[in-house]
Amino acid sequence: xxxxxxxxxxxxxxxxxxxxxGKKFAMPIIGEEAPKFSAESTNxxxxxxxxxxESWKIIFSHPKDFTPVCSSELLELALKQDEFKALxxxxxxxxxxxxxQHIDWKMALEEISYKKNNPVKIxxxxxxxxxxxxxxxxxxLHEPYSDGRNVRAVFIIDPENIVRSIQYYPNEIGRNIDExxxxxxxxxxxxxxxxxxxxxxxxxxxxxxxxxxxxxxxxKLAEGDNEVYQEAxxxxxxxxxxx
Ligand code: BEZ
Numbered sequence: 001x002x003x004x005x006x007x008x009x010x011x012x013x014x015x016x017x018x019x020x021x022g023k024k025f026a027m028p029i030i031g032e033e034a035p036k037f038s039a040e041s042t043n044x045x046x047x048x049x050x051x052x053x054e055s056w057k058i059i060f061s062h063p064k065d066f067t068p069v070c071s072s073e074l075l076e077l078a079l080k081q082d083e084f085k086a087l088x089x090x091x092x093x094x095x096x097x098x099x100x101q102h103i104d105w106k107m108a109l110e111e112i113s114y115k116k117n118n119p120v121k122i123x124x125x126x127x128x129x130x131x132x133x134x135x136x137x138x139x140x141l142h143e144p145y146s147d148g149r150n151v152r153a154v155f156i157i158d159p160e161n162i163v164r165s166i167q168y169y170p171n172e173i174g175r176n177i178d179e180x181x182x183x184x185x186x187x188x189x190x191x192x193x194x195x196x197x198x199x200x201x202x203x204x205x206x207x208x209x210x211x212x213x214x215x216x217x218x219x220k221l222a223e224g225d226n227e228v229y230q231e232a233x234x235x236x237x238x239x240x241x242x243x
Pocket of ligand 1: 070071
């Protein structure tokens with residue numbers, strides 16, 4: 001009898017801990033609605049996604065203000081902020097630091113002539129998630145590695161507030177801002193051009209892939225028109241107009 005009680009208790013402890021583990025980490029996945037939040041930021045109080053209208057949105061988390069890798073990322077983002085704007089995309093930077101720390105860091109960054117560029121004003125908000133409410137909702141805390149700080153996460157969210165792309169990077173590795181821009185261009189390109197996909201290493205202006213050939217594509221292919229061409233019967237490329 002004693003053995004049975006010990007066995008049942010062990011089973012209970014194991015299942016409870018598995019349940020607790022399961023609850024510890026949650027993240028929105030691709031295709032899901034991005035969690036709503038409101039928070040204080042360097043641009044005032046923010047309501048997400050309400051304040052961002054019909055824009056694409058990028059939530060960019062970092063582990064800690066006043067650290068070298070994070071500073072380089074923020075400066076590169078600031079240098080490219082007009083390109084994001086031109087793609088109808090709003091940037092939201094987030095960490096678990098307090099608002100005053102964000103304000104001080106932002107001021108310090110705005111004085112740097114990074115890589116011989118003129119100092120640049122940071123127009124996007126730095127969100128203070130010191131209570132970790134948003135970080136938990138978005139799965140940015142990868143404990144125990146995180147140690148109460150966010151990992152480097154990038155969520156690209158479309159105008160309908162659906163998560164379209166997720167990246168996670170470790171603390172030691174700075175992200176490639178051009179890759180984030182490239183992903184955004186690619187997603188906007190396939191959204192604009194029905195029945196298209198982008199191949200590996202695609203760059204804006206490059207040919208796209210088409211998973212299904214319509215009557216017109218088949219005709220162009222048969223005629224040897226170089227607008228539609230194949231690398232194999234299962235890999236068809238198509239040239240598209242760039243606006
Ligand atoms: C950095 O941004 O340099 C950094 C932040 C947290 C841990 C390690 C490096």
